[in-house]
Amino acid sequence: MPAAPDDLFLRIEQEPSLAAALAWPGDFDVEHRDPIEDLALPKIGPTVYVGTDQVFRLNRVRVEAFSGIAEELYELLVKGEVETYRNRTYDLRDTYPTSTTAPLWGPVSFGDDGTVMALRVLPKKDDEESP
Secondary structure, eight states: OOOOTTOHHHHHHHOTHHHHHHHTTOOEETTTTEEOOOEEEEEETTEEEEEEEEEEEETTEEEEEEEEEEHHHHHHHHTTOHHHHHHHHHHHTTTSOOOSEETTTEEEEEOTTSEEEEEEEOOOOTTOOOO
């Protein structure tokens, strides 16, 4: 079956750097050929970040790790507009926060390429035992 003109896998095949750039905010749903779950980090300044999260336990404490990219840049990557993405990333590089914490999260790291990684401790569930 021929690929549709907007087929994400075809665009990745034609521009391999697109796959690397999209790997940070999340994986792909092979069945639907679309990026999976968008999870928005609360706005920090004027920027909304989309990506994916992982929840894990650290010494019996549930911790969430979020990795994502500025929504505007993500949309360019999904459309396969790699050169526009590169130019826009360069234009925006000095506009991202430089703080090391984010409201409602905790430790956070902002890249000058529009990426973000944030951590937060999740509240205990009622059925969890105390240590």
